[in-house]
Amino acid sequence: MASGGGSTLRIFSTQSNNLTVVQANKIMVEITLPLPAHGYKDVDPGELDLQTIINQIAQKFRVHLEVDFDESDAIITVFALNKPGAHGALNALRNILVCKSGEKSVWRPFALVRPPRSGKENMKTVLQTVGGKNGARPTATNARGPKSSDAGPVVKAQEEEYKEELKKALAFTVQNLKHVPNKMRMRVHFGTFRLREWKKGQTEYTFSELESIVRRAGPRGTSSIDKHIGQAEIADALRSRVASICGSVPRTVRSDSVDDIKPVHSLVIITKNLHVELGVDTIQTKGRAGQVTYTFGPPAAFRREKRSRAIEILNSCPEGHYDWILEIHNQIDTQDFNAAIPFRSTDIRNSFKFTNNVLPGGFPAITVLAHFMNTFDVEGILGRTTWSYMLNSEYCVEVSIHHKWGSDTKLPPVTGTGVTLYGSDWDDDMDLEDLSTAPRKWNDFGKQFLHVDGPTRHRNPDTDPYDDFLNRVRFVGNLLDEAADEAASSH
Known part of the structure; x- marks a missing residue:
């Protein structure tokens, strides 16, 4: 070695x-x-x-x-x-x-392109720089050619090809994860699929040209939604739609009415190597009516992987406004926690102060001492407010509003919106495991994460778990499109 x-x-x-x-x-x-x-x-x-x-x-x-x-x-x-x-x-x-066989090629991001409904040959892709960022977002436009209804068999074959590519990428990933002892967290994030490399001056591409660029450039995703309207407004519109759907979708599992779901606040401290997350708990005081104070919960830390070790499945969906990324992060275990994290709980309590104001979405406004940022090389602070909904018995949807401060915390935070999909049992499946004598007993990704024993899980044995998973992804993507249109139409 x-x-x-x-x-x-x-x-x-x-x-x-x-x-x-x-x-x-x-x-x-x-x-x-x-x-x-x-x-x-x-x-x-x-x-x-x-x-x-x-x-x-x-x-x-x-x-x-x-x-x-x-x-x-x-x-x-x-x-x-x-x-x-x-x-x-x-x-x-x-x-x-x-x-082991295949491990050398696993630790890298996979990039996949979902075929458009009207067929690859009938699509043009327009690349535009978004918000001055060093990257461009693919947006598909319909070129001259047959309508979608005329290309059904071709599209179905292309969808099957795409699904097989996804299965292979996930199969490589799960074989690699079998040898990771740490607790892990896996989530599907919806955001913009950015390209870091394209032909200068060229803004239109055929579908095959886009595929070539995606596979060569190694694209990178973000969890923000790119719209020129308020992020909080998009989140409100989306939460409204998710709540209405979760109240009527068959087999919905929820402990409370969707109207009673309360937001959860958390703080993320971003260092060079780690994301350290702390819950922000509300304490009702006995003083003036409605007055509250806040305290931090126990921290959890996730490693920021180098690009060569990051586990990501990146999916570009040219016909939709929002692409998706399946990310897997390693959590720092308890026995390594103190050695890995540069600061202590007392440093956080002494450096973060809550004000009497709230930010859009309800996150309590904070001030951060510059000494904390400089001493521990903190790159950014993220205040996040999250609403979690059970989409059905298998999947959860989270809608969040986040406020990010850079290294200069005197500047106002940048507000963004995030949407996440994940399996209700994924966290249990990816818990810490003893690998001192044998790897995890995992086989196929679908069997491990998309099939779970129980009366509510895939009653029809002929149901392809990948079809069900992709349908959930498409469902959330459609909600995002509708919520963005609803927020934009209100202006």
Whole structure:
């Protein structure tokens, strides 16, 4: 597992009392495992996935492990009470470190283009720079050709081809995730699909030209909705439509009336490597009527992956206003939390102050000390207000309004809107798992995340779970189009 790296020596040791136990015994077994470059994964002791698995192995076999990494050499040393413990730990390490088929090509974003209803050959795609951003959004226009109704069989075949491409991308992804021990979070985000590369001066493309650009450029998505009207107005219109739909869709599961769903506030602190999220809880005071105070809940941290390790499925939908991205993020586990996060709860309490005002959507206005931003290299602060709706027994829809402050918190925040779709059981499926002896027992993405045992899940055995999933994605996309049109027509 040798890997090209810097010249700085990096060491990771398991944080446990196993070394003390081993040293207290007169007999100690020490085995060193130098890892060759060929056939092993790259080792970086700073990788939290690797640290989590090594800690799991140390606890399971009651050993102490040390990882040394210097330039191109990686060496793992096992300190154990006996040979069975030492050999068991080594076998577990070899099992998780040997490269599996397909892993080299998995850790990269996938970009897919959904075919338009009127057929690929009848579409032109217009690229326009949006809001001065370094990127362009594909917007399909109907070129001269047959109407949509005349191209049904062709479109159906193209849809099947697109679905098969999506299945392959998700299959690669789930095989990779089997070897990730951390708790993860998977969400479908609706936003603008931006291209970072296109032919200068060319604004119209055929469908095949767009596909070529998408696959070559490695597009990047955003969760904001690009409209020249108020973000809060779009969110209000969308929430109204979601609430009306969730009150009438068959098999809707909800504990409360949609009219009674309350917003949830959260704060996100963005650093170079992490997203740290804290709930913002409301406390009703005993003073003046209606007066409230706020406090922060326990933090959760998610790693900001490098581009080469980000797990994303990017989908461009030329006929719709909103494209979608399936993202998967690693959560920092409890045992690595203090080492990973640069600041403490006391730093947050002392640096964030709530004012008596509220921002659009109801998020409590805050002030942030510049000292906090500078000391901990904070790139941005996000205040988010979210409404969650059960679309049916399988899927949830979240509508959020977020306010983002940059490194200069004296400037007013930028307001945006986000829409998210996710499976009601995804978080449980992606919880922390012990990988010290075997990977997760996952097979196909559809079976793992789109099929769940139970009376409410796919009563018809002939139902394709991918069709059901894509129908939900299309349904939310249509809601977004209608909500944006409704908000725009009110001006």
